[in-house]
Amino acid sequence: MNFTQTISDIISPHEVHQVMHLIDTSHRIVITAHLSPDGDAIGSSLALYHFLQNKGKEVRVIVPNAFPAFLKWMDGATDIDIYEYKPRAGQYHLYNADLIFSIDYNIPKRVGDMAYALGRSKAKKILIDHHPQPGTIFDVTVSYPQVSSCAELMFRLLLQADKYDEITQTIAECIYCGMMTDTGGFTFNSSDPETYAIISLLLRKGIDKDAIYSKVYHNNNEDRFRMLGFMLSERMEIFPEAHAALVWLSKEDQSKYNINKGDSEGFVNYPLHIKNIIFSTFIREDDGMIKLSFRSQKSFPCNEFANDFFGGGGHLSASGGEYHGKIEEAIEIFKRGLKEYEGRLREIEAQK
Numbered sequence: 630m631n632f633t634q635t636i637s638d639i640i641s642p643h644e645v646h647q648v649m650h651l652i653d654t655s656h657r658i659v660i661t662a663h664l665s666p667d668g669d670a671i672g673s674s675l676a677l678y679h680f681l682q683n684k685g686k687e688v689r690v691i692v693p694n695a696f697p698a699f700l701k702w703m704d705g706a707t708d709i710d711i712y713e714y715k716p717r718a719g720q721y722h723l724y725n726a727d728l729i730f731s732i733d734y735n736i737p738k739r740v741g742d743m744a745y746a747l748g749r750s751k752a753k754k755i756l757i758d759h760h761p762q763p764g765t766i767f768d769v770t771v772s773y774p775q776v777s778s779c780a781e782l783m784f785r786l787l788l789q790a791d792k793y794d795e796i797t798q799t800i801a802e803c804i805y806c807g808m809m810t811d812t813g814g815f816t817f818n819s820s821d822p823e824t825y826a827i828i829s830l831l832l833r834k835g836i837d838k839d840a841i842y843s844k845v846y847h848n849n850n851e852d853r854f855r856m857l858g859f860m861l862s863e864r865m866e867i868f869p870e871a872h873a874a875l876v877w878l879s880k881e882d883q884s885k886y887n888i889n890k891g892d893s894e895g896f897v898n899y900p901l902h903i904k905n906i907i908f909s910t911f912i913r914e915d916d917g918m919i920k921l922s923f924r925s926q927k928s929f930p931c932n933e934f935a936n937d938f939f940g941g942g943g944h945l946s947a948s949g950g951e952y953h954g955k956i957e958e959a960i961e962i963f964k965r966g967l968k969e970y971e972g973r974l975r976e977i978e979a980q981k
Contacts, residue, residue, distance in 0.1 A: 697891025780807025
């Protein structure tokens with residue numbers, strides 16, 4: 630039985646052909662991912678990195694800034710270039726590339742300071758992403774917001790290109806990590822039966838899904854847990870009438886703990902463990918801006934909330950935004966927005 634036939638072809642055959650043609654005719658290839666890269670961005674990028682390396686290509690992965698330590702177990706993670714540490718080297722590689730992949734982001738703004746060099750590079754550009762409203766600078770756009778993760782989309786692309794046999798165990802591990810982390814361990818954005826059919830195909834490559842879960846979620850340091858405890862006890866506010874919760878951390882709060890980049894990854898999910906909470910927001914003071922993460926359950930569109938009040942967006946149940954100002958101001962804007970959405974939240978919670 631050909632188990633790969635259980636996966637439908639959702640990517641346009643023309644797009645698949647364009648991507649593979651550009652790969653075949655390019656030698657120097659750069660893979661880029663978004664600011665504060667998460668498990669999906671790193672997993673998807675490294676899966677493509679290994680696939681291209683195995684085809685004899687000269688490949689580099691460049692991300693705007695550092696990524697969490699709990700993702701560094703993946704093969705190739707230590708080869709990733711951090712643009713913020715070596716911007717001139719990053720510019721050189723972007724300007725001298727034949728082909729640039731944009732992974733897990735829809736517009737150049739999402740790569741921060743890398744955006745200028747990305748835009749000026751004469752290399753052909755391919756977008757592989759699952760966020761709505763892709764930008765227009767790309768020569769090939771593979772954008773399917775209905776797919777659970779960019780990693781799943783990467784698998785589908787390789788499968789439709791008849792490259793399943795070229796997916797090694799290492800590539801499969803990276804893809805699974807991306808799928809797992811971008812769905813919160815398959816707890817949201819993961820109701821499509823084909824997502825699990827893909828997992829079965831990854832398991833056939835010899836991955837140990839339990840070990841991958843442990844490496845990501847059981848690989849935290851003491852300071853991260855102490856900061857989490859502080860946040861939940863001192864920086865969490867519950868809005869019972871709106872079935873919502875807010876958690877936040879100022880730069881002063883974060884400075885009390887010896888944290889690394891990405892140590893607050895996933896904090897937004899914790900309030901969703903509270904009974905009757907369907908909308909959770911995490912507000913974190915970062916360098917020069919306020920970062921916001923939104924998560925929701927049931928059918929509440931947290932991406933609409935992110936867009937309405939913070940110029941953000943994303944998926945129905947997982948999205949983000951930014952605010953340039955004081956964290957106290959961002960919190961007040963959130964609370965005003967919550968008042969406007971309270972009626973919708975109560976209606977959704979009432980739907981049993």
